[in-house]
Amino acid sequence: MFPGASADREEAEYVVVGAPLDxxxxxxxxxxxxxxxxxxxxxxxxxxxxxxxxHFSDLGVHDxxxxxxxxxxxxxxxxxxxxxxxVRWDDxxxxxxxGEHTVTIAGVRAVDPDVFVCLDAHLDLRExxxxxxxxxxxxxxxxxxxxxxxxxxxxxxxxxxxxxRAAEADVTVVPPESVGEWSPEFDADESVxxxxxxxxxxxxxxxxxxxxxxxxxxxxxxxxxVRDVADTGAVEGFDVVEVNDRDDGQAxxxxxxxxxxxxxxxxxxxxxxx
Amino acid sequence: xxxxxxxxxxxxxxxxxxxxxxxxxINAYSTAKPGKHGSAKARIExxxxxxxxxxxxxxxxxxxxxxxxxNRKQGQVVxxxxxxxxxxxxxxxxxxxxxxxPGDVSLSPDDEIEYLEMEEQRKILx
Numbered sequence: 320m321f322p323g324a325s326a327d328r329e330e331a332e333y334v335v336v337g338a339p340l341d342x343x344x345x346x347x348x349x350x351x352x353x354x355x356x357x358x359x360x361x362x363x364x365x366x367x368x369x370x371x372x373x374h375f376s377d378l379g380v381h382d383x384x385x386x387x388x389x390x391x392x393x394x395x396x397x398x399x400x401x402x403x404x405x406v407r408w409d410d411x412x413x414x415x416x417x418g419e420h421t422v423t424i425a426g427v428r429a430v431d432p433d434v435f436v437c438l439d440a441h442l443d444l445r446e447x448x449x450x451x452x453x454x455x456x457x458x459x460x461x462x463x464x465x466x467x468x469x470x471x472x473x474x475x476x477x478x479x480x481x482x483x484r485a486a487e488a489d490v491t492v493v494p495p496e497s498v499g500e501w502s503p504e505f506d507a508d509e510s511v512x513x514x515x516x517x518x519x520x521x522x523x524x525x526x527x528x529x530x531x532x533x534x535x536x537x538x539x540x541x542x543x544x545v546r547d548v549a550d551t552g553a554v555e556g557f558d559v560v561e562v563n564d565r566d567d568g569q570a571x572x573x574x575x576x577x578x579x580x581x582x583x584x585x586x587x588x589x590x591x592x593x
Numbered sequence: 594x595x596x597x598x599x600x601x602x603x604x605x606x607x608x609x610x611x612x613x614x615x616x617x618x619i620n621a622y623s624t625a626k627p628g629k630h631g632s633a634k635a636r637i638e639x640x641x642x643x644x645x646x647x648x649x650x651x652x653x654x655x656x657x658x659x660x661x662x663x664n665r666k667q668g669q670v671v672x673x674x675x676x677x678x679x680x681x682x683x684x685x686x687x688x689x690x691x692x693x694x695p696g697d698v699s700l701s702p703d704d705e706i707e708y709l710e711m712e713e714q715r716k717i718l719x
Contacts, residue, residue, distance in 0.1 A: 389626040401636040
């Protein structure tokens with residue numbers, strides 16, 4: 320169980336769902352260990368958050384456990400989308416723990432947002448990678464099938480074709496050096512899906528990930544971006560993906576912390592709206 | 594109520610199933626693979642036949658589940674009482690019944706219609 324995620328499912332405002340898919344990882348595998356590792360490295364975090372004056376265990380978070388993955392990504396995403404749709408139908412926010420970034424496709428389909436916001440080193444705008452249309456390098460392109468717009472924060476690499484796609488009006492790329500000054504501007508009725516690919520962080524901070532890319536974001540920049548997006552109150556689905564077990568816990572620790580930051584910030588907005 | 598028992602694995606899209614005591618038609622059916630341990634699970638997404646409400650359930654594929662028996666019948670409109678209520682004669686039994694008309698269907702006397710019936714619940718097919 321994610322530490323503090325002790326709410327009953329019926330009363331939950333947030334539901335953690337582990338999605339340990341690990342089939343298309345192109346370099347270092349191990350994302351299948353991500354969900355359990357994120358839960359493990361969140362154990363030392365205090366329940367109390369001084370900034371928002373709240374206890375995590377009071378925020379109505381439930382842990383559904385993992386949806387065991389198998390090697391047919393299309394079938395798996397269909398089933399996972401169903402599990403996340405059930406969370407939505409219960410009026411809760413799904414918090415998915417990857418697994419490779421491909422699992423975000425299920426989350427975005429379940430939420431059907433207007434805007435897809437992603438912290439990521441990679442554009443992930445490929446149509447296919449190694450002939451695989453459901454590769455983890457195609458996530459943003461799939462997200463744009465549901466969302467009208469994609470914002471990629473911290474992106475610093477992609478193919479020539481991906482950068483050409485990124486130049487179109489429905490994609491905004493904020494390079495790492497500009498993320499600090501970036502602030503979200505959504506229309507009043509727009510819904511948002513927020514995805515955190517841990518490789519958006521500089522690999523010095525989060526080496527436990529499949530495809531490391533230098534010159535990345537600092538943990539504080541990621542935290543501020545997650546808080547700023549959550550503060551809009553528009554986020555209806557969230558995930559942390561691409562954490563693997565090939566470090567001493569840095570990537571998992573950051574992933575778990577960002578999930579908590581999201582929940583604290585989002586819950587504070589929900590309370591102020593009441 | 595007329596119903597029969599099946600295993601979850603025998604269901605597919607388009608079938609009827611009882612969820613939360615309501616007759617539903619299955620819109621989506623997906624299964625999770627079981628791995629070496631545990632049993633395969635299916636998730637069913639369905640819509641209430643008579644109330645239009647969306648429902649879902651997740652069950653092991655070998656779980657038993659009730660499937661309602663819904664009759665498809667033919668009738669003839671006798672009179673239209675209002676925008677959403679009509680008198681219809683069952684063309685098999687010649688009984689006259691009062692039935693709610695869906696919002697986007699306009700009926701006139703003598704129109705032949707098809708409708709679903711389960712006990713006292715009825716729905717005109719468009």
